[in-house]
Amino acid sequence: MGKVTIRDIARMKADGKKIPMITAYDYTSACLADNAGIPIILVGDSLGMVVLGYESTIQVTLEDILHHMKAVSRGAKQALLVADMPFMTYHVDAGQALTNAARLMQEGGAHSVKLEGGESMAPTVRRLVECGIPVMGHIGLTPQSVNALGGYRVQGRGLEAAERLLRDAQALEQAGAYSVVLELVPSPLAGLISSRLTIPTIGIGAGPECDGQVQVLHDMLGLFTNFSPKHAKQFAQLSESIKMAFAQYMQEVEAGDFPTDKQSFTMDPAVLEELQA
Numbered sequence: 635m636g637k638v639t640i641r642d643i644a645r646m647k648a649d650g651k652k653i654p655m656i657t658a659y660d661y662t663s664a665c666l667a668d669n670a671g672i673p674i675i676l677v678g679d680s681l682g683m684v685v686l687g688y689e690s691t692i693q694v695t696l697e698d699i700l701h702h703m704k705a706v707s708r709g710a711k712q713a714l715l716v717a718d719m720p721f722m723t724y725h726v727d728a729g730q731a732l733t734n735a736a737r738l739m740q741e742g743g744a745h746s747v748k749l750e751g752g753e754s755m756a757p758t759v760r761r762l763v764e765c766g767i768p769v770m771g772h773i774g775l776t777p778q779s780v781n782a783l784g785g786y787r788v789q790g791r792g793l794e795a796a797e798r799l800l801r802d803a804q805a806l807e808q809a810g811a812y813s814v815v816l817e818l819v820p821s822p823l824a825g826l827i828s829s830r831l832t833i834p835t836i837g838i839g840a841g842p843e844c845d846g847q848v849q850v851l852h853d854m855l856g857l858f859t860n861f862s863p864k865h866a867k868q869f870a871q872l873s874e875s876i877k878m879a880f881a882q883y884m885q886e887v888e889a890g891d892f893p894t895d896k897q898s899f900t901m902d903p904a905v906l907e908e909l910q911a
C-alpha cells in the first residue's frame with residue numbers, strides 16, 4: 635500500500651471499513667505504528683500530558699508540536715499524519731490559523747491538521763480547506779476548553795447538548811472537514827452522528843458505532859500505572875515489562891553479572907602485553 639490519503643480515509647467509510655488511528659510523539663513509536671499499518675497517526679497535544687509532564691493540553695505550544703511532528707514524520711512512511719493545533723494557535727482569526735497550520739505542514743511534515751470546536755470554528759475550517767489544508771475536526775469533550783467545561787466529562791447527554799453536538803458535526807462537514815473526532819460522547823449519539831455524516835467519525839470514548847477509533851499511545855500500551863481513563867484499553871502492560879527490565883538491569887550491574895563477554899570487545903593480546911610492560 636502507498637501513502638494513505640484523505641481519499642483513502644473517505645473510501646474506508648464508504649466501504650464500511652473501520653479506521654484505526656493512534657497518537658505518536660517520536661521517531662521510534664512512529665516507525666512502530668507505521669510498520670503495523672495503522673492508517674492515521676496523530677501528533678496530539680496529549681503530548682503535553684504523556685510526554686512533557688504538563689498539567690493539561692493548554693500549556694502545549696506550536697513549537698512543542700512542531701518538534702515532535704518532525705520526529706514522527708521522519709519515522710512514518712505510509713500513514714496519514716495529523717498535527718494537533720495547540721490552544722490559541724487558531725482562535726484569533728483565520729489568518730493566524732493558516733500561518734500556524736502551514737508551519738505544521740511545511741516544517742513539521744504534517745499532511746493535515748486537527749483543531750477543536752464545531753459551528754464556531756467552521757469558517758476557519760473552510761478557509762484552511764480552501765487553501766489546501768485538510769482539516770480533522772474534534773468535538774464533544776475538547777480538552778483545550780477543560781476550564782470552561784469544568785472538567786473531563788461526557789458531553790451531549792441532554793437533548794439540547796446532543797442537538798448542539800449534531801449541529802457542530804454537520805457544520806464541520808459542510809465547512810469541508812474530512813473527518814471529525816468525537817471524544818467522550820454517549821455511544822448512541824455518536825452512532826447517530828456517524829450515520830448522519832458522510833465524512834468519517836473517529837471516536838475516543840464514543841462507542842463502537844464510530845467509523846474509526848483513536849487511542850493515546852501511552853494509554854493503550856499500558857505505560858501508565860497510576861491512571862487509566864475508562865475509554866482506554868490496555869492492549870499491552872508495558873509499564874510492567876519496563877519495571878521488570880529496570881530491576882533486572884540494576885541487579886545484574888550491582889552483582890557484576892552484566893556485562894559479560896557477549897556485550898564486550900576484545901583486542902590483540904600482543905598489544906595488551908606491550909601496554910603492560
Ligand code: KIV
Nearest residue numbers: 657678679680815848
Ligand atoms: O491529543 C490527542 O491525543 C487527541 C486525541 C485523543 C484525539 O486529541
Ligand code: NA
Nearest residue numbers: 678679680718
Ligand atoms: Na488533542
